[in-house]
Amino acid sequence: MPQAGRDGAGMPMIVEDWDRLTFRVNREAYRSSEIFDRERDNVWLRNWLYLGHETEIAKPNDFIVRTLAGRPLIFCRDAGGEVRAWLNSCPHRGTVLCRETAGSSKLFQCFYHAWTFRNNGDVAAIPDDSAYEGSEGLRESMKLRAVPRLEIHEGYVFVSFNPDVPPLLEHLGDAADYMTMIEQQHVGGMTTLPGVQLYSVRGNWKLAVENAMDGYHFSPTHNTFVGYLRENGFAVTDDDQYAYNLGNGHSLLVLTGHGGRISMIWEPRFGEDERARTDAHRKEMAERLGERRAHYVADESHILFVFPNLLLFDIEGLSIRQLEPVSAAQTDVRAWQLVPRVEDPASRALRMKTVVSFVGPGGLATPDDIEAYEAVQRGIEATAGERRSELDFSDMSRGMVDEVKGVQGRSIDEGAMRGFWRHWVGAAGIDDGLRVVGTRPASFLEGRDVR
Amino acid sequence: MTAVGEYGVVTVAGHALSRAQVEDFLYEEADILDAWRYDDWLALFVEGARYEIPTTDYTGLSLHESGSFVDDDFDLLQARVKRLKSRKAHAENPHSRTHRLVSNVRAFAHEDKLRVTASFVVHRARDGQFDTYVGRYEHLLLPTDDGLRFWLRRSILTHEALPPGARLSFIL
Numbered sequence: 155m156p157q158a159g160r161d162g163a164g165m166p167m168i169v170e171d172w173d174r175l176t177f178r179v180n181r182e183a184y185r186s187s188e189i190f191d192r193e194r195d196n197v198w199l200r201n202w203l204y205l206g207h208e209t210e211i212a213k214p215n216d217f218i219v220r221t222l223a224g225r226p227l228i229f230c231r232d233a234g235g236e237v238r239a240w241l242n243s244c245p246h247r248g249t250v251l252c253r254e255t256a257g258s259s260k261l262f263q264c265f266y267h268a269w270t271f272r273n274n275g276d277v278a279a280i281p282d283d284s285a286y287e288g289s290e291g292l293r294e295s296m297k298l299r300a301v302p303r304l305e306i307h308e309g310y311v312f313v314s315f316n317p318d319v320p321p322l323l324e325h326l327g328d329a330a331d332y333m334t335m336i337e338q339q340h341v342g343g344m345t346t347l348p349g350v351q352l353y354s355v356r357g358n359w360k361l362a363v364e365n366a367m368d369g370y371h372f373s374p375t376h377n378t379f380v381g382y383l384r385e386n387g388f389a390v391t392d393d394d395q396y397a398y399n400l401g402n403g404h405s406l407l408v409l410t411g412h413g414g415r416i417s418m419i420w421e422p423r424f425g426e427d428e429r430a431r432t433d434a435h436r437k438e439m440a441e442r443l444g445e446r447r448a449h450y451v452a453d454e455s456h457i458l459f460v461f462p463n464l465l466l467f468d469i470e471g472l473s474i475r476q477l478e479p480v481s482a483a484q485t486d487v488r489a490w491q492l493v494p495r496v497e498d499p500a501s502r503a504l505r506m507k508t509v510v511s512f513v514g515p516g517g518l519a520t521p522d523d524i525e526a527y528e529a530v531q532r533g534i535e536a537t538a539g540e541r542r543s544e545l546d547f548s549d550m551s552r553g554m555v556d557e558v559k560g561v562q563g564r565s566i567d568e569g570a571m572r573g574f575w576r577h578w579v580g581a582a583g584i585d586d587g588l589r590v591v592g593t594r595p596a597s598f599l600e601g602r603d604v605r
Numbered sequence: 606m607t608a609v610g611e612y613g614v615v616t617v618a619g620h621a622l623s624r625a626q627v628e629d630f631l632y633e634e635a636d637i638l639d640a641w642r643y644d645d646w647l648a649l650f651v652e653g654a655r656y657e658i659p660t661t662d663y664t665g666l667s668l669h670e671s672g673s674f675v676d677d678d679f680d681l682l683q684a685r686v687k688r689l690k691s692r693k694a695h696a697e698n699p700h701s702r703t704h705r706l707v708s709n710v711r712a713f714a715h716e717d718k719l720r721v722t723a724s725f726v727v728h729r730a731r732d733g734q735f736d737t738y739v740g741r742y743e744h745l746l747l748p749t750d751d752g753l754r755f756w757l758r759r760s761i762l763t764h765e766a767l768p769p770g771a772r773l774s775f776i777l
Contacts, residue, residue, distance in 0.1 A: 349672025352766035516674035521696035
């Protein structure tokens with residue numbers, strides 16, 4: 155077995171054993187600050203990252219301040235309507251330029267020396283610029299610093315600090331269509347709402363990714379929520395549900411037995427009035443999208459992970475969750491509710507109540523997930539630096555007996571997590587991070603045909 | 606605002622209520638919650654009542670039209686209490702140890718209800734950590750023959766974001 159240690163470098167992070175059908179992840183991956191730094195450099199500063207949704211800055215001059223990959227940014231729509239991402243740092247001396255959290259402004263003025271910038275990045279004013287040689291050249295060189303790349307898919311705004319990153323749609327691959335499906339749920343599309351859940355967990359960001367792709371935990375961890383659903387007449391089941399690797403580190407959990415879907419799959423706790431609205435809307439979807447497409451859009455819940463920082467919970471309602479790692483042991487989490495632009499007020503009220511009854515730090519379910527991340531983060535200290543180094547590994551072998559035969563993994567297996575870790579070890583650039591024992595299958599199942 | 610009459614007394618729906626009575630109600634509730642007596646806590650609500658915690662970007666928008674941390678109608682409130690009493694509510698098993706301070710209490714007549722505002726500091730100890738939650742209450746209370754009861758219990762956080770580990774798995 156590999157040597158464990160606390161330095162995180164030059165040792166396998168993953169051990170795949172195709173003779174024993176085991177998959178083990180080195181717990182240093184959750185603990186090591188060195189690995190955290192390597193992830194920052196190789197994943198967060200090189201990949202596409204989810205920044206925010208276009209509807210958060212719906213009107214020209216709207217802006218929001220947001221930290222991404224540890225970097226303070228201004229996410230705004232300029233006076234001409236174009237979506238922008240600026241470094242929130244004055245090009246002059248580096249001061250935080252915009253100290254509001256959100257608002258509407260054509261100009262950003264640094265309070266320190268009153269340098270002023272238009273929201274398209276141009277310098278509007280540098281007080282007493284006669285003291286500089288060549289003021290025109292100065293203005294040109296002192297424009298706001300843009301995040302090098304910004305592209306939008308279905309309203310989801312992604313940025314990259316890497317100017318050479320491939321086009322966004324290439325990165326999203328099969329994940330892109332699941333985002334399109336969300337946009338297709340309602341005529342007129344979707345919008346984010348105010349009321350953003352901002353919280354922080356004492357756990358590594360990858361624990362949050364694993365948890366979202368892990369249907370195995372649902373029954374034991376959410377025992378009380380499952381009880382609540384059952385008491386309200388929903389037959390909770392894990393049967394015939396699957397977890398897919400979509401490539402590029404993205405993954406998808408397809409759930410049909412964990413709860414209804416507002417305006418698409420009725421369940422008794424939604425009430426009789428909602429039943430009629432659901433039937434009407436489902437019919438409209440079939441007419442608009444065709445029954446086959448409408449089926450995939452409406453009749454199953456999707457939990458989509460877009461590597462590395464976006465989770466879309468397309469379940470009872472729709473929550474966008476963004477992960478912002480702060481340190482190896484701490485992750486900031488931001489969650490927005492995404493709703494149809496046009497919706498019956500009673501359905502909207504039901505949607506808001508139902509979504510937050512499950513998701514978020516005050517829900518009846520997410521707190522138990524947070525408990526799990528935090529209990530893992532504390533618990534893995536028990537084997538840190540352990541002489542019996544094989545003990546300092548977490549097991550994710552569930553379902554390898556099917557994976558080795560090329561059989562699609564279930565939602566209650568751990569195949570989506572394995573897909574994530576296999577991608578991660580390459581993306582994070584850990585030298586010799588993957589150790590393979592025995593004969594690895596020539597390929598793994600990837601994607602899912604829904605077209 | 607305050608009806609004409611004795612100083613510090615508000616009259617709603619024929620009930621004259623002093624600030625001391627309102628404070629006693631809030632202090633009693635704090636004791637009940639710190640002692641984890643959740644059946645007694647639920648008994649402080651009238652049927653149809655609500656429990657709300659807006660997010661930290663709250664500007665007064667209805668929780669029917671925005672995201673939130675807690676948006677419980679009476680059914681969900683009952684489900685929440687049932688969950689908290691279960692040994693399977695893992696986030697609160699073992700229970701957080703909490704200690705609540707309530708102050709700056711004010712009461713106003715609001716149609717047939719009493720609008721009560723107050724400040725809170727809730728300390729929570731668990732897992733070797735000590736978290737502090739600071740904010741204000743904006744409740745609507747109903748005077749009943751059995752004393753004051755919640756019609757709307759709303760906790761509004763002053764934080765810019767929930768700090769690390771500071772989840773809302775208990776009653777704030």
